[in-house]
């Protein structure tokens with residue numbers, strides 16, 4: 001088996017947390033080149049990884065003949081130009097979410113990747129939580145019945161601290177919508193199907209964060225009609241004071257259907273709550289062992305913190321898709337479909353009206 005050489009563009013937080021350990025778990029994979037526009041961040045990553053091919057210019061990295069695949073983990077504004085350059089040079093691309101700043105850009109990226117015949121993946125990391133995969137499986141096999149309602153609530157306490165590029169619309173595109181709700185919009189599409197129309201609102205309650213201007217929203221709420229007749233309510237906030245952050249805070253999804261209710265929380269990686277129509281109420285439903293890791297993943301589910309380690313299966317899925325010559329899950333198309341809903345949410349928030357999701 002030939003070694004797959006990966007370049008990583010953007011060597012900040014998520015690269016150190018997810019992408020490097022994920023790739024380290026994959027057989028016959030090597031990180032061969034690194035790029036970051038911040039020379040200090042790049043040097044830190046060089047020292048940590050021992051990778052000697054480093055540049056502050058992505059063009060020098062994604063065009064290299066010895067690079068087979070690229071991971072893009074930069075602020076959102078840079079996703080599209082880096083992805084298009086990598087695709088133009090025949091590289092497989094995994095790009096962080098939100099895929100782009102607009103649905104038009106995201107679709108362009110998906111079409112370019114398909115046309116070039118490269119593998120493409122959007123890093124919707126929480127799709128790799130074992131309980132989410134099991135929930136998708138149960139719904140696909142009909143245990144929910146006809147879907148009635150989708151509900152998701154992501155509540156974190158980020159206070160009023162400075163969020164760097166995340167609080168600059170020109171770099172991030174938007175705030176909580178792309179940062180956190182994009183994952184939950186993707187869950188909704190994965191579990192229930194496409195949305196038909198939505199009405200949404202966004203709110204910026206902290207115009208100054210850590211002494212610097214913030215022109216992005218802290219809170220977003222969406223009311224949705226799905227094409228199959230189900231309804232959706234999605235809410236996400238950075239200002240749920242006292243709720244803590246990350247997987248220690250609330251990340252809740254509930255789906256109600258004609259036969260049952262299922263509840264998922266990221267904090268419970270191996271358990272759903274389940275209630276049957278007419279039954280006594282919700283009770284724990286353990287995730288079977290076969291769902292603890294992504295199909296084929298070499299990850300030992302008993303190693304490390306399971307609330308962190310499930311993320312490494314994302315890199316495995318991308319590598320496996322490249323080796324097998326099959327589409328990766330979730331693809332750029334899922335990233336673009338999420339972006340269509342995000343655009344509609346911003347349009348609705350601006351107009352105060354329902355917006356069709358085309």
Ligand SMILES: NC(=O)c1ccc[n+]([C@@H]2O[C@H](COP(=O)([O-])OP(=O)(O)OC[C@H]3O[C@@H](n4cnc5c(N)ncnc54)[C@H](O)[C@@H]3O)[C@@H](O)[C@H]2O)c1
Pocket residue numbers: 009010011012013014015035036037038041056058073074075076078096097098123124125126164165179
């Ligand atoms: N999938 C997830 O669960 C998840 C979690 C966190 C972040 N993210 C996404 O990952 C991306 C990065 O987030 P982060 O938290 O790692 O941010 P970060 O600020 O910690 O790191 C981003 C890095 O990119 C570098 N950079 C900026 N512009 C660049 C360019 N043009 N070329 C090369 N490098 C550039 C910065 O210097 C920085 O080191 C964002 O799109 C974010 O939404 C996804």
